[in-house]
Amino acid sequence: MGNLVAIVGRPNVGKSxxxxxxxxxxxxxxxxxxxxTRDRQxxxxxWIGQEFSIVDTGGWVVNSDDIFEEEIRKQVMLAIEExxxxxFVVDVLNGVTDLDQQVASILRRSKLPVILVANxxxxxxxxYESAEFYSLxxxxxxxxSALSGSGTGDLLDLVVSKFQKKTEEILDEEIPRFAVVGRPxxxxxxxxxAFIGEERNIVTEIxxxTRDSIYTRYNxxxxxxxxxxxxxxxxxNKVVEDLEYYSVMRSIRAIENSDVCILMLDATRGIEGxxxxxFSLIQRNQKGLVVVVNKWDLVEDKSDKLMNEFKSAxxxxxxxxxDFPIIFASALTKQRILKVLxxxxxxxxxxxxxxxxxxxxEEMLPxxxxxxxxxxxxxxxxxxxxxxxxxxxxxSFVFFANLPQxxxxxxxxxxxxxxxxxxxxxxxxxxxxxxxx
Ligand code: GDP
Ligand code: GDP
Numbered sequence: 001m002g003n004l005v006a007i008v009g010r011p012n013v014g015k016s017x018x019x020x021x022x023x024x025x026x027x028x029x030x031x032x033x034x035x036x037t038r039d040r041q042x043x044x045x046x047w048i049g050q051e052f053s054i055v056d057t058g059g060w061v062v063n064s065d066d067i068f069e070e071e072i073r074k075q076v077m078l079a080i081e082e083x084x085x086x087x088f089v090v091d092v093l094n095g096v097t098d099l100d101q102q103v104a105s106i107l108r109r110s111k112l113p114v115i116l117v118a119n120x121x122x123x124x125x126x127x128y129e130s131a132e133f134y135s136l137x138x139x140x141x142x143x144x145s146a147l148s149g150s151g152t153g154d155l156l157d158l159v160v161s162k163f164q165k166k167t168e169e170i171l172d173e174e175i176p177r178f179a180v181v182g183r184p185x186x187x188x189x190x191x192x193x194a195f196i197g198e199e200r201n202i203v204t205e206i207x208x209x210t211r212d213s214i215y216t217r218y219n220x221x222x223x224x225x226x227x228x229x230x231x232x233x234x235x236x237n238k239v240v241e242d243l244e245y246y247s248v249m250r251s252i253r254a255i256e257n258s259d260v261c262i263l264m265l266d267a268t269r270g271i272e273g274x275x276x277x278x279f280s281l282i283q284r285n286q287k288g289l290v291v292v293v294n295k296w297d298l299v300e301d302k303s304d305k306l307m308n309e310f311k312s313a314x315x316x317x318x319x320x321x322x323d324f325p326i327i328f329a330s331a332l333t334k335q336r337i338l339k340v341l342x343x344x345x346x347x348x349x350x351x352x353x354x355x356x357x358x359x360x361x362e363e364m365l366p367x368x369x370x371x372x373x374x375x376x377x378x379x380x381x382x383x384x385x386x387x388x389x390x391x392x393x394x395x396s397f398v399f400f401a402n403l404p405q406x407x408x409x410x411x412x413x414x415x416x417x418x419x420x421x422x423x424x425x426x427x428x429x430x431x432x433x434x435x436x437x
Pocket of ligand 1: 009010011012013014015016017018058119120121122144145146147148
């Protein structure tokens with residue numbers, strides 16, 4: 001199970017600079033695709049063979065200069081609830097502020113490992129300034145310069161050393177894991193309740209510590225799967241629920257630990273930025289997807305026309321990935337609840353799909369012959385052979401070409417679309433690689 005590290009601290013101390021440094025990303029702050037700031041919020045780090053996720057809680061604050069104390073308090077509370085290790089960033093150039101002290105007092109009361117990061121220690125002279133942060137009562141300040149990168153390697157060592165050994169839950173690898181995700185009030189708890197009801201005998205809590213136990217086995221009506229993070233769904237935290245990043249923070253673990261994500265949308269609200277943030281998490285983790293348009297009972301004109309309008313609006317927002325099931329359901333009346341599970345199982349099967357090399361070539365080569373990649377600089381590009389890679393998380397295919405570097409994205413997309421027409425791959429992402437023959 002993955003570890004999650006949260007960066008907290010008041011505005012302008014360098015949280016986002018540190019986040020970029022640690023994730024080695026240099027993305028623009030705003031992601032053009034959807035006009036969201038999602039890439040600033042969530043990233044993956046690999047360090048000495050360990051992969052973990054990292055979240056910049058400041059990434060959610062639009063106007064970070066005018067941030068209110070209350071807002072920071074909520075951020076820190078949420079980080080404490082969801083993260084495994086906290087990086088509390090302070091600014092050596094500024095020294096200890098009131099807000100730093102307030103954050104420290106919350107962190108001191110938590111049981112989580114907290115690393116006090118004295119940022120902007122750009123030279124050794126500043127190193128001595130960092131001593132004043134001892135007064136925050138969180139131990140020795142750890143000096144780094146997020147801007148130059150100095151100290152960040154040692155910081156990562158320290159982070160990794162704080163991860164606690166988690167008791168691995170014993171799960172049946174053959175049984176799919178579904179996560180119900182979505183923004184607050186979309187109906188996640190309601191649909192989970194509709195699935196598992198109050199009948200104790202169909203739900204088995206998996207043994208383990210409270211914090212680690214996030215799977216619930218469901219075995220009824222011919223379905224057999226794990227629901228991921230149902231405890232997190234049931235346990236509500238009123239303090240932070242209204243925050244924009246609440247749903248994202250809450251979703252991270254569930255998504256990372258699932259095979260297929262059931263993304264709940266609220267029919268009365270349509271698709272919004274928060275939904276896109278969660279969708280982006282699902283994509284970046286290469287998980288299967290089923291979209292549920294929930295609260296369909298509240299929609300008066302339930303015509304096919306409206307459904308189709310909904311479908312195209314959703315697909316438009318989630319493009320270029322458009323091949324996934326969309327189910328119009330009601331967690332309240334239980335309308336089409338089993339259909340949701342059917343769809344999730346189908347997506348799970350598609351994710352595991354194997355296509356024999358013979359079949360693949362038989363279907364794809366004539367197509368490629370008829371529509372070859374466009375020649376570049378007078379050079380003909382030939383694809384002679386393709387095959388599926390064994391043991392990958394999602395279906396992954398290699399096409400061998402004489403000049404792989406000239407096969408561009410649009411042609412790969414063409415191949416993907418054709419494969420999706422020929423085989424049922426709905427809901428699962430696939431990889432297409434072009435390699436030298
Ligand atoms: P955030 O609001 O906490 O996310 O802070 P930012 O990462 O946006 O940084 C605020 C300002 O501090 C920016 O102008 C950064 O360039 C600057 N900054 C960040 N890290 C360092 C550092 O290590 N040294 C110096 N001198 N400036 C830094
Ligand atoms: P969560 O925050 O995503 O877990 O959402 P909840 O399951 O707590 O639902 C939020 C609110 O929407 C509650 O008042 C539910 O009763 C209501 N709700 C959930 N699903 C439906 C539905 O399908 N139809 C209607 N009419 N209300 C729903």
